[in-house]
Amino acid sequence: MSTVRVAALQMRATMGVGRNVEAFEALVREAADKGAAYVQSPEMTGALVRDRATLTSLITSADKDAVAAKASALAAELGIHIHVGSTAIARDDGKVANRAFLYGPDGGLIANYDKIHMFDVDLDNGESWRESNTYEPGKETVVADLGFARLGMSVCYDLRFPQLFRAQALAGAEIMTVPAAFTRQTGEAHWHVLLRARAIENGAFVIAAAQGGKHEDGRETYGHSLIIDPWGTVIAEADHDEPGVVIAEIDTAKVAAARGKIPNLGNARPFEVRTVPAAPTPERRAS
Secondary structure: OOEEEEEEEEEOOOOOHHHHHHHHHHHHHHHHHOOOOEEEOOOOOOOOOOOHHHHHHHOOOHHHOHHHHHHHHHHHHHOOEEEEEEEEEEOOOOOEEEEEEEEOOOOOEEEEEEOOOOOEEEOHHHOEEEHHHOEOOOOOOEEEEOOOOEEEEOOHHHHHOHHHHHHHHHOOOOEEEOOEOOEHHHHHHHHHHHHHHHHHHHOOEEEEOEEEEEOOOOOEEEOOOEEEOOOOOEEEEOOOOOOEEEEEEEEOHHHHHHHHHOOHHHHOOOOOOOOOOOOOOOOOOOO
16 A cells, blocks of 8 residues: 555744744644644744744754654554644754654654754844854764655755755655745745655655744744645645645655656666856957
């Protein structure tokens, strides 16, 4: 059976871990009640806190993290896969990871993934972000076999680096995941087109659970959680920034069908880049 029901949770995380865990649990249960066998939450499910000192006071190690513990317990209770899009985790070396967790139906940890690409940008209207001031980037991408499909893991800003997704596709990923906290400004401009492009160019499903709305720490995120098929069609969307659950039935046989029609993964060829310098400006002939 190649068909499975999947869900993306749209959240509006606060600065309170306990409140976010409660909201996360309610949405997971709603998704499970609707038949979802795989549930994904957004980036920073545990807390959205811009101030580094405040965030540091909230985070703990993975084995003590409240979001991870709740996700594991819910996965076992409900018999589903639960993918925590990410939460801030204290590493053993004193640094902080923006880490995703993937749990199986027995509650066991299948895989984790540390966000590789740091959101260090300066946007219009004075909006500026420096994730590298807080987080240590990961060094490897992850493709996990869930039985019904092979799933590639990424987080938010990773979306802008197509080589990551191409590597996952070449490693067999049929579903690509982009849990995110996209700013409203960048979301309005790029969210849909980038997600659809990653689906189309890799012939894969894309599931993207998002944060949405005005948060306690002052930031504003775009929402619009999406599920996209391998032909680039949006098959489910939260067309707003309010919390909720997006559900879709996906058929992984469509991955092979799309890749059979457009076999670009196999047609790629090595090449080099040759740069051509500007031609010298002709000297003006003396009059």
